[in-house]
Amino acid sequence: MGKRIFSTVSLWTVLGLALWFFRTNGALVIVTLVSVLTLREFYQLMHASGYDPFDKFGMVIGGFITLAPWFQVQFGWSMNLLLPASVIVFAIRLLGERTPETRVESLASTLFGIVYVAVMLQYLVAIITPVPGDTVTPTGRLLLCLWLIAVAKFCDTGALLAGMAFGKHKMSPQISPKKTWEGAVGGVLVSMGVGAFVAWLARDQFPAHMTPLVAALMAAPIGIVGIVADLVESVLKRRANIKDSGRTIPGIGGMFDLSDSLILVAPIGYFLFRLP
Known part of the structure; x- marks a missing residue:
């Protein structure tokens, strides 16, 4: 637990400093x-x-797809054909570079990874990237992205603490034995509280419709979907018979263990923010 707390504080510190000094460009680099x-x-x-x-x-390909909204705004480059083009390239390559026993799995796993990770996380880039005639300032966009990350990640923390304190009923014992319904409820409530608090702090930068009450209500589905995203990663890890996706972050695991809840909530946040 000590390593997890230290890593969490360190990551938030690094994120805060990067956004403070490098603003939009720093955020784009981090998301990519x-x-x-x-x-x-x-x-x-x-x-x-x-x-x-x-x-x-x-x-x-995933890196370029993640940055697609920025390329569109900055240079007017439409990246809509990048994913179909990658399908063609991978389809050609698998004929000569994979055995008959692995061709279907190679194509499916490659493309699913691009869609599940890169296409979904590009919505964080869309949230961050200022557009002509914007109704939200560049700082406001950064704060909206921070709000989304905080709501999703504090749901993880709240669920862990509530589960340790009150957890009795297993949510999905075959997928993630430690997760409980009590923990999930606690996590969502923490998300709602964090969402309302951050919206109050950033009230001068947020869109007018994002009052603390509205932000708390918006945080609820984001927290729920974040829990689902965490379970999806658990499914993938169980299939691979691996506990953590990596060892990049002490006490947390790999980058996938850190970003899992953001993958599904990124497009939801973009929709709820009503950004142009």
Whole structure:
């Protein structure tokens, strides 16, 4: 627990300093790195599961797809064809680079990783990236992204503490034996409290509709979906027979263990913020 607390405080400190000094550019670099490193660990899980994804090229494509909203705004480049083009490339490569026994799994695991990680996390980039005629300041966009991350990650912390204190009824013993319904409720309540508090602190930068009450209500589905995303990662790790996706972060595990809850909540947050 001590390592987990230290890593959590350190990560929030690094994130805060990066955003303070480097603003939007720093946030874009962080999200892209998180996406690529998460995709790397996803492909490692696929290899451990007996599949054979095209991991290196998949990570390159994933990085560009994650940054697609920024390329669109900055240069007017539409990246809509990047995913279909990658499907064609991978389909051609598997004919000569994979055996008949692994071709289907190679293609499926490679593309699923890109969609599940890179396409979903590009919504964090869309939240961060200022657009012409914006109704929210660049600082406001950064704070919205921080709000989303805080709501999702504090749900993890709240669920852990509530589960340790009150947990009795297992949520999904075959997938994640330590998760309880009591912990999940506690996590969502913590998310709602954090969401309301951060919205109050950033009330001058947030969209007008995001009052503390509305922010608390918005935080509830985000917390719930974050729990689902954590269970999905547990499914992948169980299939690979691996406890943690990596050892990048002491007390937490790998980058995928850190980013798992953000993957599914990123598009929900973008929708709820009503950003242009």
